[in-house]
Amino acid sequence: MKFFILSIMVFLMTTSTPFAQGYWQQHVDYKMDIDFDAKNHQFSGKQTLVYSNNSPDTLKKVYYHLYYNAFQPNSMMYWKTLSVPDPDPRFPLMGQMDKLKKDEIGYQKVATLTQDGKDLECHVSYTTLEVKLADPIPPGGSTTFEMEFNAQVPLQIRRTGRDSFDGVDYSMTQWFPKMAEYDESGWHADPYVAREFHAPWGNYEVNITIDKDYVLAGTGIVQNPNEVGYGYEDEGVNVSYPSDKLTWKFKAENVHDFAWAADTEYVQNTIQTPNGGPLIRIFSIDEEETILWRTELAPQAAKIFESIEKNFGKYGWSQYSIIQGGDGGMEYPMATLIINRKRTGVRSLSSLTGTLVHEALHSWYQGMLATNESYFAWMDEGFTTYAEDIILNEIRDWGQDWPAVGGSNEHYINWAKTGLEEPACTHADHFITNSGYGRSAYVKGGVALNQLSYIIGDQTMRAGLIEYRNEWGFKHPTPNDFIRLMEKKSDLELHWFFDEWIHTTNTIDYGIKSVEKNRKTTEVTLSKIGRIPMPLDIVVTKKDGSQFLYYIPIGVMRGEKPNETDLERTILPDWYWTHPEYSFTIDLPKSDIKKIEIDETQRMADLDRTNNVFSAE
Ligand SMILES: [Zn+2]
Incomplete structure (x- = not known):
C-alpha cells in the first residue's frame, strides 16, 4: 500500500511540474x-x-x-x-x-x-x-x-x-x-x-576605465561618444580629457558574451549597410600595412551583410564592429576580431574578405542561434561553412548553381576515405585530433546542409534556413529543433539522415550495377554500397539528347521532394534501406539510351562517383 501511494506521488510529481512542457x-x-x-x-x-x-x-x-x-x-x-x-x-x-x-x-x-x-x-x-x-x-x-x-x-x-x-x-x-x-x-x-x-542571453552594461590614450572597440554600443571622442572628432567635436584615465561606457542587449579590444593607435571607419542593415565600424591600427581596412574593406563589409540578410534573415542588432585583433578570425556578439598579418605575411583583400564572410555569418549561427557548440559544433561552424560559399558566390559573381557543394563535398569525401573520421556528435573538447574536430565541425557540418538541400530540395532548404533564424533566433536551438523545423517545412521525415550523418561515420555510395537489354525495354540494377540510405535522382539522356528523370524514394522519408528540374519525373517504388540492390525498367530499348546518371547535380556526398554513370559505348 505504501508503495502504491509512493508510486502515485512520484507519478504526480513528474507530470505536474508547471514548466515541464514548452x-x-x-x-x-x-x-x-x-x-x-x-x-x-x-x-x-x-x-x-x-x-x-x-x-x-x-x-x-x-x-x-x-x-x-x-x-x-x-x-x-x-x-x-x-x-x-x-x-x-x-x-x-x-x-x-x-x-x-x-x-x-x-x-x-x-x-x-x-x-x-x-x-x-x-x-x-x-x-x-x-x-x-x-x-x-x-x-x-x-x-x-x-x-x-x-x-x-x-x-x-x-x-x-x-x-x-x-x-x-x-x-x-x-x-x-x-x-x-x-x-x-x-x-x-x-x-x-x-x-x-x-x-545564457542577457544585457550587458560595461564601463571600462583605462588610460586615455587607448581607443576601445567591442560588443555593444558606446554610450558616451562625446566623452571618449569615439569617431566624433571628424564632426568637429572637441574632446578634452579631465584626467589620465577615461571611462568607456558600453551597452549591449540580448547577447551571450561581451568582447572588447584596445589599442592606442586604432582608427575607425564606418559604413552603413543598405536596406536597414547594421552600421559597420572597422577598427584597425593606423599604419601602412592596414591601409586596405580603411579603403576597401568597408564596401565589402556592407555588401556581405546585405547579402547575408537577403539569404539567411535579418541581423539582430543595429551595429557590428570589425576589429583588428586576436590571432585569426573569431566571432563574438556584434563584433569580430580578425588579424591583418599571418605568420606567412600581410593578408590580401580577398583573404580578409573571405574571413569576414565567415565571421559575419557567425553573427547568425553563433551570435543569434547559438547552439551549444561543445555538443553540436557542426551546427555552428558547419552551417557557417555552408552559407559562406553561397554568400561568396553572390558577392564574387562565381555564377555557380551549387556553390556550397564543390569544395566541401570533396573535402569531406577525402577525409572520410582516410578512416580517421570521428562522429560529428563527439564533444568538441574530446576529438582525438584537431583535424578530426575541424573536418567534423566545419566540413561535415557544411555537407550536412548540402545533403539536406538534395533530400528536401534547395528551395525548401533556403526558405527553411530563413525560418530557422526567425523562429529559433536568440533561443539556443538543439539539433532536434532544427530537424523538426525542416521536417515541418518539407513535410518529410528527416531524422533517419541525421542519425547516420551525425552519430556515425557511415558513408554514402550508390552505383549502377548493370544495364541490361530486353526486347523493347531496358532493365537497370543499382547497388547500395554505403550504409547511409539516400533517395535517388536518376537522369536518363536519350541519344536524341532529350532527358527525363526518375526518383527513387526510400520509405523512411515518407514522401519525396518536389521536382527540382524542368524534366518529366517518374516516381518509382520505395527502395528500403535493408535491400542491397534495386531494379527498375526503362520503357526504351537500350540502343536509344546514351547515358544514365545518379545525382547529376553532384550534391550527394557519394564516396565513389565513378560508378554513378552508365554511358553507351
Ligand atoms: Zn568559424
Missing part, C-alpha cells in the same frame, strides 16, 4: 565596472549580475567560467594541447605554456561574492568557480550576485590576450567571470581547453 531559457543581466591598469596588464572589476531562473528546477548551486585560469603552466589547456597528435602550428605558444612567467600568465581571482547581500561559499576548480547558494533560486525566481575580482591579461596565446602577433595591445575576450549556461540538459560548466563557449 520552451524556457535562463537570463542574465550584467553590470560591470572595470579599472584597467595597462602598465601591469591587470584589472579589477565589480560585477553585479541579476540571474533569472526560468527553469522548472530549484537551483542550489551556480557555476561561473574563469577562462583566464587556463593560461597557466600545467593547466588542462596545456596538457590537452600536448595530447593532440596534430597541434595547430599557427599557435606555437600553446605548447610552451609551461614556460610562462608569473607576469605572462592569465588569471581571474574572485575576491568577494555575495547573493542578495549574503556571503557565498566558493570553490575554484581550474576554470570553473563552483558556488553554493545561500538561498536556493526557485523556478521563476531571480537573485542578485555582487562580485569583486582581479585579473591578469595573459600573453596572446590563443584568441585572448595582450600583444597580438600583428601588434594589437589588448584582445579582451573570455575576460570576465561569466555565468555558465543551465538548460534542459543541465549545467554546462565545461573546463576550458581552448575550444567552445556557451552562455
